[in-house]
Amino acid sequence: MSWAEVTQKIIIGSSEPDQALADCAAYGLARRGGRIAPVADAEPIEPAPQDHRRQASARVGAIFSQVMATEDNEMLRECCLALDRANLVVPYRQLPDILAAATARSVVRDAVLPALGSRGRWLAQRRVGWAWAAGEPEQDTLIDIDEALDLSPMQRKARLVTARKQDPPRFRAYIAENWPQLRRVEDRKLLIAALSEKLAAEDEPILEQALDDRSANVREEAVALLRKLPGSALSKRAEQRLRDGLVEATVDLHPEGPYEQEPTREELRDSPVRRTGSARLKADAASVSPDFWIDWLGPKAPRKMRLSTWGTALLQGVAENLGAAQDPVPWLTDLSSTISSTALLDALDNLPSPTLSRVLIKLAGSWDANELDYFCGLLPSPWNPDVTRVVLERFAELADRGWRVGRPPEALLRRGDLRVLHDHWPRIATRWPVHGAEELVLRLRTELHEEIERSGNP
Numbered sequence: 001m002s003w004a005e006v007t008q009k010i011i012i013g014s015s016e017p018d019q020a021l022a023d024c025a026a027y028g029l030a031r032r033g034g035r036i037a038p039v040a041d042a043e044p045i046e047p048a049p050q051d052h053r054r055q056a057s058a059r060v061g062a063i064f065s066q067v068m069a070t071e072d073n074e075m076l077r078e079c080c081l082a083l084d085r086a087n088l089v090v091p092y093r094q095l096p097d098i099l100a101a102a103t104a105r106s107v108v109r110d111a112v113l114p115a116l117g118s119r120g121r122w123l124a125q126r127r128v129g130w131a132w133a134a135g136e137p138e139q140d141t142l143i144d145i146d147e148a149l150d151l152s153p154m155q156r157k158a159r160l161v162t163a164r165k166q167d168p169p170r171f172r173a174y175i176a177e178n179w180p181q182l183r184r185v186e187d188r189k190l191l192i193a194a195l196s197e198k199l200a201a202e203d204e205p206i207l208e209q210a211l212d213d214r215s216a217n218v219r220e221e222a223v224a225l226l227r228k229l230p231g232s233a234l235s236k237r238a239e240q241r242l243r244d245g246l247v248e249a250t251v252d253l254h255p256e257g258p259y260e261q262e263p264t265r266e267e268l269r270d271s272p273v274r275r276t277g278s279a280r281l282k283a284d285a286a287s288v289s290p291d292f293w294i295d296w297l298g299p300k301a302p303r304k305m306r307l308s309t310w311g312t313a314l315l316q317g318v319a320e321n322l323g324a325a326q327d328p329v330p331w332l333t334d335l336s337s338t339i340s341s342t343a344l345l346d347a348l349d350n351l352p353s354p355t356l357s358r359v360l361i362k363l364a365g366s367w368d369a370n371e372l373d374y375f376c377g378l379l380p381s382p383w384n385p386d387v388t389r390v391v392l393e394r395f396a397e398l399a400d401r402g403w404r405v406g407r408p409p410e411a412l413l414r415r416g417d418l419r420v421l422h423d424h425w426p427r428i429a430t431r432w433p434v435h436g437a438e439e440l441v442l443r444l445r446t447e448l449h450e451e452i453e454r455s456g457n458p
Contacts, residue, residue, distance in 0.1 A: 003027045045126070051117040053089050057455045061091035063448045068101045074381040075414060075441075076101065077108050079448060080115040086452050089117030099123065099130045109133070142166055145174050149187050157190055164194040168202075171195075175206050185215045192221040199225060204232055211269045223270065227287050227321055234270050238287035241267065245281075248297065251308035278313035285317025290325035293318070302334040312338055319347035328355060332362050341371055353380050357387045364394045369401055369409075376411035388416040392424060396431050406434035413438040418446055 006023045014020040060083075067075045083090065090098055095116065102112040109132060116124070116133055124133035143166065148159035164171045175191050182188050192210050195203050203225070210222035211234075226234040245257035253259050258267070259280055271283045293301040305314045315331075315338045322328050322335075328351060335344055348359055356379050364372060372394055379387065395409050408428055413421065421428070421442060429435055 048122045049118045051089055051119055053087050053117055054455070055091050055117070056083055056086075056088045057451055058091060058093075060088075060448065060451045060455060061094045063444060063451065064090065064094050065097065066444060067448075068097060071105075072414060073105055073108050075445070076105075077111040078381050078445070080108070080111040082449060082452050083115040084111075086455065088115075088452065088455055090115050090120060092119060095120050095123050099127075099133060102133070103129050106132075142170070145171070149184075153186070156187075157193075160190050160194040161197055164197045168198050168200070172203060172206060176209075179206075179209065185217060188213060188215065188218045189221055192218060192225070195225055196228075199228060201229060201231075204229055208233065219269075223287075228324070230289070230324070235288050237266060237270055238284040239292055241284050242281075242288065242292075243296070246310075251297070251304050251310065251314070253310070278310060281310050282313040282317040282320075285314045286320040287317075288321070290318050290322060290328065290331060294330075299330070302331050306334040306338050315339055316343065319343055322347045323350040323352075329358055329362060332359060336363060336366060341367070345371060345374055348375065349378060356380075357384060360387055361390050364390050367394070369395070369398050372398075373409065373411060376409075376415065379415065381415040383415050383417055385417045385420050388412070388420040391416065392420070392428070396427075400432075406432055408432035408435050408438050410438065410441075413442050414445075418442075418449065422446075 006020065006027050009020045010024055064079055067079055080090075098112060098116070099120065102109050113133060121134050124130035143159055143163040145160070145163050148156055148163060150156075151159060171194070179188070182191070188210070192207070195207070207222045207226050207229075210218055211226075213219055213222070223234070226232045229235075241258050245254055245259040246252065247254050258264070263271075263280060267280070270287065271280070293305065297304050302315075305311050305318075308314065315335055318331060319335055319339055322331065325331065335347070348356070351359065356375075360375060360379065367375065372391065376391060383391070391409075391412055395412060400406065408431070432438075
């Protein structure tokens with residue numbers, strides 16, 4: 001008997017109504033029941049491995065969910081780093097959410113990865129988009145560079161960068177072999193730009209070759225990368241021109257030096273476009289490490305350069321390559337009084353994180369609210385206590401911006417050291433009376449660290 005026959009009896013009528021109803025109920029239940037899974041040849045997934053570290057408490061997981069909902073990358077980073085320091089891992093229920101969040105926000109992956117634990121890495125293997133957390137390469141097979149060059153501009157750039165990461169020697173060899181046949185300027189530019197990933201001294205011959213390219217855009221990319229290579233031939237050529245072209249005592253132009261003459265072909269190769277006047281000095285100053293000036297002119301080099309007739313051009317060049325200095329702090333006072341605040345902040349953006357705190361402590365007193373806000377966004381959280389106190393003091397003495405009257409700066413409450421903020425809370429609440437939302441953020445951060453401490457010491 002089938003379902004159709006049973007329903008027909010119900011509609012037409014049956015001499016055994018009880019039996020018909022029982023059959024209808026039985027077939028109806030069967031139609032809505034689960035089916036027996038078909039036999040499959042696929043290997044079953046191995047069980048998740050045991051973590052060597054304990055998972056954090058459910059309360060920490062709830063706080064994690066709130067932090068992820070705020071889409072605040074630095075708060076999420078702080079949460080993950082705090083878990084790692086406490087030798088804990090993300091609560092298992094939050095693993096899919098945090099993997100999805102870090103997949104969408106690649107800037108937090110370095111902090112998220114240690115907090116995932118063995119189970120998090122196991123789970124990441126189940127989805128291709130999470131492969132970054134499984135310790136596997138983003139691509140199972142090497143990217144075909146020729147095929148990548150035929151993609152749309154955005155896809156082309158991403159694929160070339162990935163190909164460079166996969167195998168730098170292979171990528172380098174491709175450029176060297178195919179450079180004469182590359183007709184499109186954009187292809188040559190993207191290939192050179194991709195060398196910024198894992199830039200090494202072995203890339204210098206290719207970059208030197210690109211200095212002779214017919215396109216200024218390609219030459220600009222090559223010059224920018226050669227400036228990042230310590231001891232590159234381009235830097236040495238710039239050093240020699242500066243020594244020959246400037247009088248050491250006054251940092252003024254030498255009357256018989258190269259800058260009082262037409263630029264040579266070598267100098268034009270080292271500058272993306274033809275340069276005249278102070279622009280030539282700026283280009284060469286940007287091509288050498290700031291330490292070159294200290295070695296040549298002595299510890300007072302920044303002040304000597306600022307007092308020079310050509311000080312603005314030279315210090316603008318120093319700012320462009322400030323990240324190459326062993327210690328940029330001695331340059332800050334003279335740079336801030338010579339170049340624009342925008343150019344200085346752009347230069348500071350390239351500094352390593354440990355140096356940024358020292359920079360802020362030295363310069364915060366001269367910045368306005370916008371500059372201070374921008375720089376605070378560069379600092380990784382949580383800030384150390386000294387930085388928190390300096391930022392608090394400076395913001396407290398500045399007038400509020402029109403759209404934030406009476407409200408404390410978000411960066412201060414989201415990034416600052418918790419102990420300093422709690423110790424100064426009465427002053428913060430008095431200075432900025434409208435602090436409800438920011439106080440909730442501070443409370444959330446406090447609860448997170450307290451819960452992590454309790455999880456680590458049950």
